[in-house]
Amino acid sequence: MEVKILELDEKHARFILSHSNTAFANALRRTMISEVPSMAIDEVFIYENTSVLNDEVIASRLGLIPLKTDLDAYVPADECECKSELGCPKCRTLAILDVEAKERTTVYSGDLKFEDPEVKPVSDKIPLVKLEAGQRLKLEAYARLGRGRQHAKWQPVSVSAYKYMPDIKVNTRTCDGCGACVEACPKNVLELTGGKVKVARLLDCTLCMECVKACPLEEPAITVTGSNDTFIFLVESTGCLPVSRIILEAAKILEKKVSEFEEKIKASGVVEA
Amino acid sequence: MIPIRCFTCGALIGDKWEEFKRRVDSGENPAKVLDDMGITRYCCRRMLLSHVELIDEVLDYAKFFGREEAANV
Numbered sequence A: 001m002e003v004k005i006l007e008l009d010e011k012h013a014r015f016i017l018s019h020s021n022t023a024f025a026n027a028l029r030r031t032m033i034s035e036v037p038s039m040a041i042d043e044v045f046i047y048e049n050t051s052v053l054n055d056e057v058i059a060s061r062l063g064l065i066p067l068k069t070d071l072d073a074y075v076p077a078d079e080c081e082c083k084s085e086l087g088c089p090k091c092r093t094l095a096i097l098d099v100e101a102k103e104r105t106t107v108y109s110g111d112l113k114f115e116d117p118e119v120k121p122v123s124d125k126i127p128l129v130k131l132e133a134g135q136r137l138k139l140e141a142y143a144r145l146g147r148g149r150q151h152a153k154w155q156p157v158s159v160s161a162y163k164y165m166p167d168i169k170v171n172t173r174t175c176d177g178c179g180a181c182v183e184a185c186p187k188n189v190l191e192l193t194g195g196k197v198k199v200a201r202l203l204d205c206t207l208c209m210e211c212v213k214a215c216p217l218e219e220p221a222i223t224v225t226g227s228n229d230t231f232i233f234l235v236e237s238t239g240c241l242p243v244s245r246i247i248l249e250a251a252k253i254l255e256k257k258v259s260e261f262e263e264k265i266k267a268s269g270v271v272e273a
Numbered sequence B: 001m002i003p004i005r006c007f008t009c010g011a012l013i014g015d016k017w018e019e020f021k022r023r024v025d026s027g028e029n030p031a032k033v034l035d036d037m038g039i040t041r042y043c044c045r046r047m048l049l050s051h052v053e054l055i056d057e058v059l060d061y062a063k064f065f066g067r068e069e070a071a072n073v
Helices: A022-034 A055-064 A180-184 A210-214 A243-268 B014-025 B030-036 B042-049 B055-059 B067-072
Strands: A002-008 A012-018 A038-049 A092-100 A105-108 A127-131 A136-146 A157-170 A190-193 A196-199 A222-237
Touching (some): A012 A157, A022 A157, A022 A222, A038 A055, A038 A092, A055 A127, A055 A136, A092 A105, A127 A136, A127 B014, A210 A222, A222 A243, B014 B042
Antiparallel strands (some): A002 A012, A012 A222, A038 A136, A092 A136
């Protein structure tokens, strides 16, 4: 298995996974979506809410705020030793919001005051609710580590996808260089140089087969296939964790799950170790 | 109020509404503003393009159900 990174920054990653298979690529993709933990507000105590949005709507909006997560400082609530309903400092952190409007004001995610300075909203400018003069919103919120499989607010990625590596072949013996395939490609993958069709931007190909359909020959001179062992991944973080950390964490979780599975199989005695 | 995340992909879009609104109101082309702000997918773009901010209209009536009266209900 080989990984070649094409682009990598805080929020986006594009890489090629080669000498692998669909099962692994899909397991990695799904692990990033549903198993990598991140922080989100989970429980809200509302003391006063005279805004025009009701308590549930405000709680839902609070939950959806992506929070900068310190994965090493917290443990997921269901794995914490405290076993208490409200949690302990190891598995949750408190945030307080208290805004009383003197004029028409917007309450932003930045108005939330977190107990732990390491945990904070990804952006301070997310509007939560608008208050008219005299209205007040006072609440206490608890943020916890959770997983995407439980609720989408804990999903650390907004995009985690792969596509098959395209393989475009042009039969130079039959191709007459009419350029119909070049015209047909919606992604501008092909180029016509000196009467010959050339693959210029292979990674942009989406395997749509428009070029094959456009070829006027009885037997198309161009063929497009997707590779079964090479994948182009695209991952985008919501901002709660750096994208490189999400990928590494997913690989670790996957490894742990596989070894757990192996142990269970061995323990069952069905397969000889 | 603008939804906090894109309904389809889950990317954060709530914090981009105010800038988007301000720039579009000042006469800029919405498509250019979205490109400029790095909102590339059409699921996220429609979140901002199709949003109608209604809360201000509701708030105009808020004086009729102000804090004191609401507490007495």
